[in-house]
Amino acid sequence: MIETERYAPVIGLETHVELGTRTKMFCGCGTLFGGEPNSQVCPVCLGLPGSLPVVNKNAIEYTIKIGLALNCTIASWCRFARKNYFYPDMPKNFQISQYDEPLCIDGYLDVAVEGRTFRVGIERVHLEEDTGKSLHVGGATGRIHGADYSLVDYNRAGIPLVEIVTKPVDRTGALAPLVARAYVTELRDLLRSLDVSDVRMEEGSMRCDVNTSLSAIGSGVWGTRTETKNVNSLRSVERAVRSEIERQAGVLDAGGRVIQETRHFHEESGKTTSGRSKEEAQDYRYFPEPDLVPVAPASDWVSQIRATLPEAPSARRARLQAEWGLSDLDMDALRNADALDLVASTVAEGASPADARKWWLGELARRANETGVALADLAITPAQVARVAGLVTDGKLNDRLARDVIDGVLAGEGSPDEVVGDRRLTVVSDDSALQAAVDAAISANPDAVASIRAGRTGAIGVLVGAVMKATRGQADPARVRPLIEQRLS
Numbered sequence: 222m223i224e225t226e227r228y229a230p231v232i233g234l235e236t237h238v239e240l241g242t243r244t245k246m247f248c249g250c251g252t253l254f255g256g257e258p259n260s261q262v263c264p265v266c267l268g269l270p271g272s273l274p275v276v277n278k279n280a281i282e283y284t285i286k287i288g289l290a291l292n293c294t295i296a297s298w299c300r301f302a303r304k305n306y307f308y309p310d311m312p313k314n315f316q317i318s319q320y321d322e323p324l325c326i327d328g329y330l331d332v333a334v335e336g337r338t339f340r341v342g343i344e345r346v347h348l349e350e351d352t353g354k355s356l357h358v359g360g361a362t363g364r365i366h367g368a369d370y371s372l373v374d375y376n377r378a379g380i381p382l383v384e385i386v387t388k389p390v391d392r393t394g395a396l397a398p399l400v401a402r403a404y405v406t407e408l409r410d411l412l413r414s415l416d417v418s419d420v421r422m423e424e425g426s427m428r429c430d431v432n433t434s435l436s437a438i439g440s441g442v443w444g445t446r447t448e449t450k451n452v453n454s455l456r457s458v459e460r461a462v463r464s465e466i467e468r469q470a471g472v473l474d475a476g477g478r479v480i481q482e483t484r485h486f487h488e489e490s491g492k493t494t495s496g497r498s499k500e501e502a503q504d505y506r507y508f509p510e511p512d513l514v515p516v517a518p519a520s521d522w523v524s525q526i527r528a529t530l531p532e533a534p535s536a537r538r539a540r541l542q543a544e545w546g547l548s549d550l551d552m553d554a555l556r557n558a559d560a561l562d563l564v565a566s567t568v569a570e571g572a573s574p575a576d577a578r579k580w581w582l583g584e585l586a587r588r589a590n591e592t593g594v595a596l597a598d599l600a601i602t603p604a605q606v607a608r609v610a611g612l613v614t615d616g617k618l619n620d621r622l623a624r625d626v627i628d629g630v631l632a633g634e635g636s637p638d639e640v641v642g643d644r645r646l647t648v649v650s651d652d653s654a655l656q657a658a659v660d661a662a663i664s665a666n667p668d669a670v671a672s673i674r675a676g677r678t679g680a681i682g683v684l685v686g687a688v689m690k691a692t693r694g695q696a697d698p699a700r701v702r703p704l705i706e707q708r709l710s
């Protein structure tokens with residue numbers, strides 16, 4: 222990026238993560254995604270007069286877990302605050318959040334980019350409630366401007382939401398977009414390992430606001446930052462930072478001034494456009510939430526939670542990479558395809574690492590792409606993939622038949638063994654049956670036979686192909702070849 226020869230980017234990320242608790246933050250309503258609109262609501266999350274919130278202990282526990290995994294200090298005493306604002310998606314007209322007393326402060330997360338490690342400081346991890354969702358009907362853009370009417374769904378209102386705020390990240394230079402992406406990726410993997418959220422960016426259970434500013438190199442002064450809201454894929458995080466660096470550098474080069482504002486990122490163009498001017502904290506008139514008692518987690522409870530922390534994803538990746546004998550590039554490919562956990566589970570079910578990688582990154586990645594679903598959402602389990610790989614290893618299937626078995630499993634025809642049985646997909650290993658097919662191939666292809674006899678052994682492929690065709694793919698090519706050679710010797 223040529224802009225970074227003149228300007229040093231400073232980035233900051235605010236990530237919202239819906240916690241995977243069974244019930245909402247302050248009431249007993251369920252939290253399942255995709256329910257009928259307004260079917261998971263009650264007087265508390267609808268903000269009806271006289272209703273009183275009660276803190277969800279599970280959500281506190283999950284937040285402490287996240288804070289500990291991010292090397293934060295856990296507050297021994299903190300309070301919730303009222304954040305006052307008027308939007309139709311928050312029926313109380315305020316949001317219960319945390320302001321000057323967050324539950325977790327001052328941590329860090331290390332991320333690796335192009336062989337360098339960047340320590341991203343964590344300013345705070347706090348807990349709040351999610352808002353409802355507005356749906357603007359009519360109009361071309363799906364935004365409120367130009368819409369005929371709007372609908373509000375409060376199922377999401379009150380779902381526990383953790384906000385993880387980084388300290389400003391500087392000294393990344395041209396790598397700023399990649400560092401932003403690597404941070405969100407590492408954070409996603411960390412949260413997934415903690416089992417506190419399903420962290421699905423496409424369903425909105427993890428959303429990112431990306432702050433970007435530029436400092437003229439040598440000036441020692443930080444620039445005005447913009448906040449790009451609700452960026453919802455890893456790739457978009459990188460693109461949003463890149464696009465803001467380019468845009469802001471253009472404004473500054475022309476002698477202009479960057480305005481402090483929120484911006485929207487557009488997937489199609491990869492650009493941001495102006496949103497609203499940014500509220501200041503004072504606009505929200507925060508005050509301690511009078512309906513809730515303070516949260517004071519006992520230190521032995523925090524110790525107990527610390528003892529449950531799993532191996533850090535970066536350490537686990539290093540361990541698996543060594544165990545599986547993979548290069549950095551192989552490992553990146555697994556991670557980019559979001560296949561690491563699937564491969565690990567498939568290996569745990571008995572497949573070799575090479576086979577597990579081959580099927581998930583090859584055939585299955587292709588199927589996922591074609592049907593537009595995530596790899597993990599394909600209708601096949603790691604145990605089933607391990608079984609298919611095992612059948613190939615045992616010589617009961619060849620790769621072509623294995624793909625047919627995968628077809629059958631994905632089509633809901635049952636387990637690999639059931640598909641093999643129903644579709645009669647086993648390899649023909651009976652030599653007398655193969656021998657007959659070999660003889661037929663030899664008499665039907667005299668030219669190929671003549672070539673082979675003249676020493677052009679490449680022509681043997683023609684005969685192998687003929688046998689495979691005659692057996693409808695059910696022959697084992699590794700077995701067919703020696704039979705042909707034997708016959709022609």
Ligand SMILES: [Zn+2]
Nearest residue numbers: 248250263266
């Ligand atoms: Zn409720």
